[in-house]
Every structure is written in C-alpha cells, then in structure tokens.
Amino acid sequence: MRINNILHYTEHHRYYIFRDFSLSSLDYKMLSLIYQPMIGAFAVALYQQLYHGIAEGQSGFSELEPQRKLFLGLGLEMNERSRKHLIEQASKLEAVGLLQTSRLGMPDNADVIYEYELSEPLSPTEFFRNMHLTMLLRDKIGKYAVIALRESFGANEPDELANAQLTKENISVPFYELFKLNMQSVDDELEQALTEVAPARQAAPRQQLETAGIAYGEIIMRFPRNSANRRFVEHLRSDNEQLAQVNYVAYKYSLSVVDICRLLDEDGIFDPNGDLMIDELQLRANQLYRQDKKREGDRQRVIARSQAAARSDEESEEPDEEFAVNEEFYLQVPSQLLGRCDIQQYNMLMRNEPHTRFLQRFFPGAVPEWIDRVFERIDLNYRLPAPVINVLIHYVIGANDAQRVTKAFLDAVASNMLMQQIDSFEKAVQYVREQAQVEQDKERRKEAVSSYSAAGARSGGRGSRSGGGTSRKPSIPIVQDGQPGAAVSADELEELRKLARKIDGK
Template sequence: MRIGSMHQFTEHHRYYTFRDFSLSAVDRKMIGLIYQSMIGAFAAGLYHLLYQQVADDRVGYSELEPQRKLLLGLGLEMHERGRQELVNQASRLEAVGLLQVTRLGVPDNDDVVYEYEVVKPLSPDEFFNSPHLTLLLRDKVGKHSVIALRESFYAKEADELAGAELTRENITVPFYELFRLNTQGFDAELEQALTEVAPARQAAAKPQSTETAGIQYGEIIMRFPRNSRNRQFVERLRGNEEAMGQLNYVAYKYSLTVVDVCRLLDEDNAFSSNGELLLDELQLRGNQMFRQDRKRNDERERLYGRMEAFKADQAKSEGGSDDMPDEVGVLAEFYMEVPVQLAGRCDIHQYNMLMRNEPHTRFIARFFKGAVPDDFIRQFDKFDLNYRMQGAVINVLIHYVFGLLDSKRLNKGIIDSIANNMLVQGIESFEQAVGYVREQMQVEQEKDRRREGGGAAAAPRRNGGSAAASKGRRKPLIPIMQEAPSGTPLTDEEMEEIRRMARKLDGK
C-alpha cells in the first residue's frame, strides 16, 4: 500500500472487501504451508480476516464499515504505529498477489473509501511455475524444503501404471449426446431476470493462453536493469494481467525471448508518461527485431549451405568418385521452348534435360555471357536454402524470368513475387512448375489481346458523347487535338519571317 500520509489512512475511514471465489482445501493448504512461510503468520491472519468479511458460502461485497474493525480484529492499537503495521502487512499480501487495495474518492467530498479485493491463491502448478515466488520461498525455507513442499501437494500414481506404456482412449460422453435442449423459442423473461439479478461486478476474464509466449512477470523483473528509468513502470506490470497479455502477444507474434522483451521495455518510448504500455511502439520495435533476426538467420543458413556443398564437392574429388546422380527424363508434353538467349546452342530436348537435372547455379550461368551478378546468386540461393524450393522448380523459374519475361520488367521484386506465388500454390515438382508458367503466359497473352482490342475500340467511344450525355454523364467529353503529320522542315527565311511576326505582335 502506498500511503503518502497516515492522516489519509485512519481507523475512521471506511472500507469494504470483495472476493469472487471460495477457498478450497488445497487453497487453505497453500496459504498455510507456502504463503505463510513467505509473508509471515500476521499477514496470513489478515488475509483470513478479510476473507471472512463475506460469508463463506457467498461471493461479492462486505458491509461498509470503519477500519476500526480491522485494527481490533488484529489486536492493533488505535494510533499511527498500529495503522502503519496494518499497511505493512497488507503490503506483504499485495507483493505475493493475494490482495489488491484501491482508494476510492467520493465526488464533492474529502472522504475516501478503501476497497480490499481478496485474490485467490495460486494452484501448486501455477505457483511453482512462477520463478520469482519459487525463489522467494527458497530463500525463506531452503531448497530441500521447497522440494518437499511441492511433493506434499501431489498424490503419486500407482507404480503399476507409472511404469507401463498404456494406450489412451477418450471415452467421455459429450453433452449433446445425452441431453436434448428445447430450442424452439427464446425465453426473454428468463434472460431479463438473470440480467437483473446478476452482480454489477463480474469476475475478470482470464487471458487466453493460445497466443502467448508464456512470459511471467518474475522472469522480466529478474533480468531488467535496476538503474533503468523505466524500472518503476515495469514494476507496475505486476498484477496487471491486461498489460502482461499484450506484452506476451507481442513476444509470441515476433518470436521474442525474455531478453528481447526486457530490451524493448528499456527503450525510451516503451511507456507513456503515465506508465501505460505503448503497444503500437512495442509492435514496431518488435517487428524490426524480428526482421533483423530473420535476415541474420537467412544469411547464416546460406553460408552453412555453401560450406556443406563445398565440403561435399571436396570429399567427392578426394574420393575420386565421378558418379553423377541419375538423370530424370522429361515427357514431351512438358517441354518448354528454348529461349532466344540459348537458340542455336542446344535443341529443345537437351535444353529441357538441363532444366530438369542441372543445379540452378550452373543453369543460370547459361543466360549470361560472363559471370552471374551477385544479387541474382544471393536471391536464388535464398529460394534454395531458406525456402527449400526444389532445384528443378528453381530452374523453371529461371527459364520464366530470364527467357520469357520482358527484360525491361526484370527486377528483384518481380522475381520475389513470382517465387512467393509459386510457394503459396504449393508447387514442388517440375511438372507443376511448367503448368504454372504456361498459365501465366496465357494470362499475359490475354492481357495483350485486351490491350490491343481496347485501342481499336477507343475511336468509336470518342463520338459517343451524346449517348453518354443522355445517360447523365457529368463530365463532358473534351475533343483531343490530333497530332499533325510532319512535313518538310522550315527554311531559314521562313523561320526568320515567323520570328519577325512574333516580335511585331509583342510590340517590339
């Protein structure tokens, strides 16, 4: 509890408690054995006192009463030292996540009311999966005691079942196999009644665990630098499930580790001036880190791939083995035409056999008179090593890009878009790649045909202004001046006469 002045926290101020759960036998054991060892018996007694303000068989709010009741129930004196002790014990409960205290201000009045929200203790699995709580318990009772306490919460499986490899079959009967509901009509009266008697304060929905990196607050606070200016804002994330959910979503979306998250939270624009998490800024910086890591991984994979290929070639040359991999024939129906660059150097059969069986590093070199540019080498190595595209498919892509496409359109973006489209369509064989190229060529031919037809049909549409006007066209058709046919060039005398007339018209 952060109390600026003890005059704001007296026995005369009123309070109420709220809880939306009921303690089970395991919860009471967790408080008695685990939490009490960390926070002490006095704080555990305060927890039970606040819990009992609401009847054990109910959930919701307690009566609004002065805090004198709490001080008397804990055996504390009605002075500043007693109130300070109550604040200290409540702070211990807040630190381990068993209590949340809120100060409520009454409008147009100096009076304040304190709300003590009692929080359900963590289950054994949740507690021992929280590093900061487990380390605190270890510091209080020791390592061996922590192991013994954890074992005390679980009943062991029978030895006969624990050591056997059993097949598991779910034979549970679902709801709708056993029960049939009357869905003929909607009972509006029942829905209205349930809405009227529903509590005004609903239980907070638990965050979804499907899209989360599973990073706990304790993992972040242990690695976050103490001298950082954002340390105070990071400490406020404790108990803020919404902010932790947003942070875990960003980490899950961009594959960030705990160290990466701490690095993001230590940036200048990670929090607002009020300490709120700036999700858009975090996503922007997380995306930048994701792209940088991916670029480094791609470069590393390409380097390792080249090293492995070099080692394989070196081992083959040392072993004296000249065995070549078996060539795969190409059916005549999948033949591709020889491009202009290779015309006269090989026939259609030889070309398709090369495209089907030759490595892409050698096949692409046939389209260049000299060395292949490094940009193209790196780009097609990316398709091979990072995208895991088959060699024959890459060769068909090279044939399509360098042999069939217009050289004016050729750039890295065009090649990437074609390769991405092939990957999305799941093209994994030579035959599928040939079919894709033929479909694309048909699309290109259809576009050219439409373009040519559009030029011939443009002239009749220019004379259709009256028809368009009758249909309510707002913008009139403006006649376009036709380009005059070029005749014989003007002589020097004619040009001088034109200049003289121009000066005369200008008054000079």
C-alpha cells in the same frame, strides 16, 4: 459447430445441456454489455435459453429432448434456413468461449445426440486480459467505448487512498490457526458417500490465451538496475494485465526474455504515468522480429555455402540420377540459347541441372550479383526444388523481357509458386503455361480496346460518336474563301437595282 451435412443437424435430433455454474448479476451485465455487441442478441438469447434448460440453483445435466424445443423457443421455423441460422449462432458462442458442442454416437442405432456444454462468462478482469476478445470488441464498438466499458465495471479507489503512500500488512488468520481437525478418526463412510454423490463429470477447462510464459521474476532478474524504466518494470509484479500483454507480444513475435528486456528498456515504451504503451511495444517487437528473420536467412545461406564448399573439397561429386522429360511438358528454347541446344536437350538441362549452372547459361559472362543473391534466397530460404527454380529462370529470364527481371517480380513469382504448392517440374511447367495464357488474354483485350478506340477516332472526329452513329450537330455548309464569283449581265444588274429601289421606297 462443424456440420458437413445439414441433414445431420435437424429439429428431430435429441440434445441435452450440461453446466456447473450459476449466473450472477455481474455475469448478466457482461453478457449484455460485452458479449452481445460481439456476437449479437440472437446468440445471447440462445445462450440464455440453454442456460435455463436446467433449473435455477442447480447444476449438472438436463433431460434428453428433441431440438424442436430450441427452434420453437427461439421463434424459428422447422426448415433448412433455420438450421443454418442456429448453427451459425452456436458457432459464435463457441468462438468466444461460452459454449462447447459435441456429437455423441449411439452404439445401438445410427442416431446421434448433441451435447451443449455451457461455460461461465469471463469476469471483467479476465476478459480484458484476453487480447483476442478485447480486439474483437474494439473492432465492433470502437476503442473509446471499450475504455468506457472497462471503467464501468470497476469501482474507483477512494480519493483519500489513491495517492497516499501506505504500507500494507497482511493480518489475515489462516485456517489451521483457528480450526483444529481430528485427524485420528477417519470417516470411511462419509468419504464413500461423498464419492458416490459427486457429479459424474466436471466442466471442461476453459481454453487459455496463448502466452510465452515469461514470469515477472525472469524479467526483473535480467533487467538493468540503472535503467530509467526500472521502476515501471517493477510495477509489473502487481499488474497482471500488463504482464499478460507483454507475454502476448513475446509469444506473437517469438521473443526471448532478453529481447523483451531490451524492448522494455527503450524510451517511449512507458508513458509518464508508468502505463505500458502496447501499440509501441508491438511495433518495435515487429521490427525486431523482421531483423532477426533477415539475419537468420543470411546465416542459413552462409552455412549452406560453406557446407557445399566443404563437400566439394572432400568428396568427388558423383553424377546424380537423370530424370527424363515427357514431350507434353516440353518448354520452348529461349532466344538466348537458340543454336546452342535443341528442345530436348534444353528441357533435360532444365529438369536435372542445379539452378546455379542453369542460370549461367543465360549470361555470356558472370551472373549479376543481385540476381545470384535472389535465387540463392529462393533456394535456401523458400526451399523450392531445383527443377522448379529452373522453370522460374526460364519464365522470367528466358522471356528476354527487361521489365520482368526485377527483384520484386522474381520474389512475387516465387511466393506465388509457394502459395500454390508448386513442388515438381511438371507442376511448374503447368503453372508457366497458365501464366502465359493469362498474359496472352490480357494482351488480346488490350489490343481489342486500342483498335476499338482507333476505329472510333477515324469515324468521328470531335463531334462524332465512336459507336458508328451520326453526328448530333447538323451539317452546315461553310463558305469557302478564294472562290471566283460568276459574271453579272447588264439586264441582271438592272433588275437588282429596281429591287433595291423598291425596298428603299423610291
């Protein structure tokens, strides 16, 4: 529920409910065991309160009532915090497909009315065919709990029929073999009456899972007949769940029918029982997607080079319009180009020259091939404008720092520019200045830390604190070796002897 102003959604606004279904015992079990772990007990309580807003056994619309009834029924107070909480719970119901909320504007006044349209819970088969909901449930309760829940919703086939090779024949009787309608008489009155009492609206169609739309017939028609996985692929005809997973992977990685057949033909895609290993299929589909993306990038660069060469051969290049650079956007001339141009000329070149010519000015000879390929990919695949690429060259190569000139760093800076939508010379200059300021702040903090550590080492030694306090150990005088003793006189020597004899008791 998207509410920009909390005052647009209060307990004073009126609402009504629409539903055209009735919950069965299986639906209640789905709400309790499947939906409640995903969205919480409060959201399920809100759903049930909205459901019972229409009498059991009926469908259609409820009466117009103030939303105070919802707040009181859920035990919420009439304040801003409760409004936000109710909006959050309704949003959870909308995200899993149980509710659609609309806001209706009244033509006569500025008041609005909220419509809550309920949708029926998915059946177990439909739910576990939906990969988004299944993955969300797995994140909430774990993989093994999901498997146990899936098994709890289905009754197993009798053991006697499980492994038996049976032939199945449909012997059901169609409608027109048993019943004959009188097509000569047309009851116009009945048709008019049924039209008049029909509901004014039907439930909105439930949003379907995005899929590639590949049918089983398209897969089996292109699948090799002598493949070891042929018998497993043929089982997809009666297994709609696995076919839906294959379509989901094909949609996720933009794979064609031929690509899907190639993946299904590989070893390790099916287990010995014939079940599709969806994780392995996604892993290999991702690898195929990355390879195709790399080949497409290489193809685009080759085509661009050939087109540029053809244009240069057929047409004489006309000088493009030059754009001036304001002084506030000037960048300093790098050390490699000092003496060859002043600051105005350098910024004009950076603003108007193609990146190939601008890049050559930083090298005395040929540009290294790997650097040329990196900027070619940035130009043709990333679609950065030429002035922005030139500012990138100034920032990375003009800094004359060997640690910066790496493929990873160039790609990281270009990706960051794309994320920040740097699409003009002025934005690129501002970006470079901000990055330079960040680097200066980082260096300043590093120098402060190093100077602080050096000061602590000078003031203390091992036993001293770096904070400037006194040492915890007491200062004990140490006897120094090699100090000459003072001479003892004869009287002092006699006194010492008397003291010694007294101590000995003689």
